[in-house]
Amino acid sequence: MAERSVRWGILATGGIAAAFAADLVDLPDARIVAVASRRPESAAAFAERFGAERAYGDWESLAADAEVDVVYVATPHSAHRAAAGLCLAAGRNVLCEKAFTLNAREAGELVALAKEHDRFLMEAMWMYCNPLIRRLKALVEDGAIGEVRTVQADFGLAGPFPAAHRLRDPALGGGALLDLGVYPVSFAQLLLGEPDGVAARSVLSPEGVDLQTGALLSWDGGALATLHCSIAGGTAVTASVTGSRGRIDVPSGFFHPDRFVLHRDGREPEEFAADPADGPRTSLRHEAVEVMRALRAGETESPLVPLEGTLAVMRTLDAIRDRAGVRYPGEADAAPAGLART
Numbered sequence: 001m002a003e004r005s006v007r008w009g010i011l012a013t014g015g016i017a018a019a020f021a022a023d024l025v026d027l028p029d030a031r032i033v034a035v036a037s038r039r040p041e042s043a044a045a046f047a048e049r050f051g052a053e054r055a056y057g058d059w060e061s062l063a064a065d066a067e068v069d070v071v072y073v074a075t076p077h078s079a080h081r082a083a084a085g086l087c088l089a090a091g092r093n094v095l096c097e098k099a100f101t102l103n104a105r106e107a108g109e110l111v112a113l114a115k116e117h118d119r120f121l122m123e124a125m126w127m128y129c130n131p132l133i134r135r136l137k138a139l140v141e142d143g144a145i146g147e148v149r150t151v152q153a154d155f156g157l158a159g160p161f162p163a164a165h166r167l168r169d170p171a172l173g174g175g176a177l178l179d180l181g182v183y184p185v186s187f188a189q190l191l192l193g194e195p196d197g198v199a200a201r202s203v204l205s206p207e208g209v210d211l212q213t214g215a216l217l218s219w220d221g222g223a224l225a226t227l228h229c230s231i232a233g234g235t236a237v238t239a240s241v242t243g244s245r246g247r248i249d250v251p252s253g254f255f256h257p258d259r260f261v262l263h264r265d266g267r268e269p270e271e272f273a274a275d276p277a278d279g280p281r282t283s284l285r286h287e288a289v290e291v292m293r294a295l296r297a298g299e300t301e302s303p304l305v306p307l308e309g310t311l312a313v314m315r316t317l318d319a320i321r322d323r324a325g326v327r328y329p330g331e332a333d334a335a336p337a338g339l340a341r342t
Contacts, residue, residue, distance in 0.1 A: 006292045009034040009068035009092070011059060011083055013046040016097060017074035020124075021050040023285040030288060036062035059083055063090035070120065070291060073097060076166060078173040078328070081106040084121070088113040093120035095291050098186075099178040102328055104314040111307050120295055122287075122302045123310040125186055127255040129286040132274050133190075134304070136241075136248060136260055140191055144262060145243030148191055148223050153184035153239035153254060156212065156230030167231050168207055170328055175209030177202075177320060181229030183255045185320075186313050187239055188217060188225035194312035196220045202324030203232070215320050256281045 008024055010017050010032060024030045032052045037043040040057030047055035056062050062071065063086045070093040073083045077099045084096045088110065100123045101107045114121035127133055140148060157180065166172045167179060189195070195217035202210040212230035228235065239254035240247060246264040250257050258281045262270040279285055287305075294302050301307045321327070 005029050005031045006295060007031050007033045007067060007069045009036065009062050009065060009071040010046070010050075010052070010074065011036050011062055011071050011087070012074040013037045013039075013042045014074060017046070017072070018049075019282075020072055020074065020284045020288070021046070023279075023283055024288055025050060027285060027288060027292075029292060034062055034065050034068055059086055063087045063092055066091075068092060070095060070295060072124070076172045077178055078102055078171065081110060084110050085113055088117055088119050088121065091117060091119065093291075093295060095122050095124050095287070097124045099173070099182045099317065100310050100314055102173050102178070103331065104311060104318045107311050107314040111311065114300065114307075118300060120291070120300050121307065122291060122294070122305050123307075124284075124287055125182075125305050125310070126284050126287045127183060127186060128190060128305045129290045130256060131278050131286065132257050132260065132272065133255075135272060136250070137190060139248070139262065140241060140243070143245075144264065145241065145247060146245030147221075148241060148243050150223065150242045151188040151191060151225040151239070152227075152242075153187050153225075154228040154230075154235040155180040155183050155237050155255070156228065156233050156235030158234035159231050161231055163205075163207065168205055168209055170208050173328055174207070175205075175211070175213075175326060176229040176231045177210050177213050177317060177324075177326070180231070181213055181215070181227065181320070182313065182317065184225075184227035184229060184239070185215070185217075185316050187254065188227060189309065189313055189316065191241060192217075192219055192223050192225065195225070195316060198316060198319040198323060200320040200323035202326060204325070208326065210321075210324055210326050213320065213324055215323075217316065253281065 034054040035046045035052045036056040043055035071087045073096040084094045161167045197218040200215040202213040211232040215227045217225040239250040250260045259273045
């Protein structure tokens with residue numbers, strides 16, 4: 001792709017779409033050219049707010065817009081398979097919000113579509129593109145704390161959320177796990193890869209979604225991850241990684257940190273802080289920059305957020321839901337294969 005501005009389409013007009021669009025506007029090599037919503041008035045208001053040239057009252061028109069280089073899919077995750085699949089089949093490149101889909105089967109279908117149409121596809125796991133998280137990963141890979149033994153991470157919101165809220169709606173993939181738990185699971189698998197065993201328990205709402213979930217992931221090499229997510233109580237939202245020769249602590253907001261502390265045996269603690277030039281910690285710009293870099297390089301996936309890693313996270317989320325007894329409408333009752341119960 002030539003070094004012109006990358007032309008973005010935004011599919012959906014909710015809060016995360018607005019946050020992403022606001023960061024795109026600040027990138028000199030990005031242009032928002034089109035937006036789509038099933039409500040024409042929402043698309044028109046969003047387009048006016050962010051300077052998009054075209055507003056569509058349906059998804060199909062955006063998918064068919066040949067002047068869009070890449071579509072950011074920001075619907076609830078229950079609609080990711082349909083929305084992202086529509087865009088890929090029409091020849092658009094796609095950045096799709098997390099959780100990537102409702103389950104691993106849907107995720108695999110999107111990856112197959114991207115390969116069939118030779119299109120770029122990436123999960124919007126902005127944590128993986130965060131410069132400080134990338135630094136943490138590099139330190140772990142370089143052996144700064146020795147062999148990883150445990151990972152701990154949590155993400156909980158205080159609520160309470162009423163029964164009509166999307167987080168309580170099974171039809172929208174509600175519950176803590178897919179909305180919040182995807183971060184602790186993704187953090188653990190960023191450092192350790194796909195687990196060999198999964199144990200989990202949930203507290204379910206009357207609607208059948210998980211109000212809170214605890215998971216224990218295990219690896220044959222001896223590592224463990226203890227993870228928790230909740231929409232019934234606010235947690236510290238912290239993470240830590242313990243190795244055979246040290247530990248890394250990430251304070252509140254671990255998935256978009258402003259600092260972390262490295263503790264190495266026999267040394268004083270070292271603090272690593274975010275570079276102010278990287279923008280505010282809430283910025284989604286890093287994933288947008290990575291998408292545009294990959295498109296210009298002719299890549300169909302990002303090395304920072306590889307598709308196999310996304311599929312592996314989805315398999316783990318499926319396994320956790322299986323252990324916890326969470327099923328969404330239309331899903332088969334058969335348990336997912338590939339991960340041992342522990």
